[in-house]
Amino acid sequence: MSESLPIVFGIYPVLLSGITLIWLLRLQYRSWPNWAAWVLACGSIIAFAFITGPWVYTSYYLRYVFLGLFALTAVFSYFRMKRSRPYSRTRGDRISVASVLIFLLFSVLNTLAIASYYPSGKTLDVTFPLKSGTYYVLQGGDSIVTNPFHALADTKQAIDIVKLNSLGKQTDDLAPRALSAYQIFGEKLYSPCQGSILEVRDSLPDNPPGNPDIKHPEGNYIVLKCLMGNILMAHLRRGSIKVVPGDAATIGQPLAEIGNSGNTLEPHLHIEATKDGKPVWLSFNGLSLSINSLITRK
Known part of the structure; x- marks a missing residue:
């Protein structure tokens, strides 16, 4: 089952967006308010897929294509309604309750997603x-x-962070079986702060994609003690860690390489922070990140 999860993740936002567009196109609209209500309902679903969908499997840029297709579909459905029946208000033209409920549900979800860029509580900036x-x-x-x-x-x-190719994907294929096919595999990891090394593990193998090691959640990892708190960087490549506990670390110092060890389906960097033993939010150069955030480094 775990081997098929990347395919499910990849298909999900495309399928949700595609079904929504087809639904908007096939609905029979009785009036302008009825049409507008369904456009808002379907638009809230498209927005949800745009904000929260894991587009890295098909293409990060594909999400913008679906936004354009939604706009075209909404316009086409409006003119189709006008051609099929001139507007005249009747009891059957009332706004659909289903459209209102869908809009409210996805509006709440979208609000939560947008708010996720502004974490509450303490934040450690590195x-x-x-x-x-x-x-x-x-x-x-x-x-x-x-x-x-x-x-x-x-x-x-x-x-969790991955790397994109020029097409906005983390790999050339949807779910490749080779670790080397992932853009981030073997990528150099640098120290995000000045501090000292607290813990290191470097002995676990890198798992084939889709085969997590649930017994060792972090896999190979480094715990770095900074002035502001401690940072865990996990799922590192076996044999790549260049530091040992007690070493000093400077900002930008090479530490290791990204791998696929531990409880992970595919290569990525897992990073989290604690302060005084309690989890805290991370920001990078003053920027808080959420799903579908892009960071370009040269």
């Missing part, structure tokens, strides 16, 4: 730890809507 390319937040933010797996695992302040 330098972004990757340096060469375009990076994408696969999970993150202060909401179960944008950070579901971490929220369920009681590590909701954690962030």
Whole structure:
């Protein structure tokens, strides 16, 4: 089952958006208010897929294509309604209750997703730890809507980061079986702050994609003690860690490489922070990140 999860993640936002567009196109509208209500309802679904969908599997840029298709579909459905029946208000032209309920539900979800960019509580600001390319937040933010797996695992302040190719994908294929096919695999990890190394593990193998090691959740990892708190960087490549406990670390110092060790389906950087033993939110160069955030480093 775990091997098919990347395919499910990849298909989900495309399928949700596509079904919504077809639904908007096929609905029979009795009046302008009825049409407007359904456009708002379907628009809220498209917005949800746009904000929270893991587009990195198909293409980050595909989300903008669906926004354009939604606009075209809404306009086309409006003119089709005008051609099929001139507007005249009757009892049958009332706004659909279903459209209102759908709009309200997804408006709440979208509000939670947007609010996830503004985490509550203490925030630890550090330098972004990757340096060469375009990076994408696969999970993150202060909401179960944008950070579901971490929220369920009681590590909701954690962030998962992957790297994109020129097409806005983390790999050339949807779910490749080779670790080397992932853009971030083997990527150098740099120290996000000045401090000292507290803990290191470097002995676990890198799992084939879709085969997590649930017995060792963090896999190979580094815990870095900064002035502001401690930072855990997990799922690192075996044999790549260049530091040992007690070493001093400076900002931008090479520490390790990104791998696929531990409880992970595919290569990515898992990073989280604590202060005085309590989880805190991370920001990078003053920027709070959530799902679908992009960071470009040159």
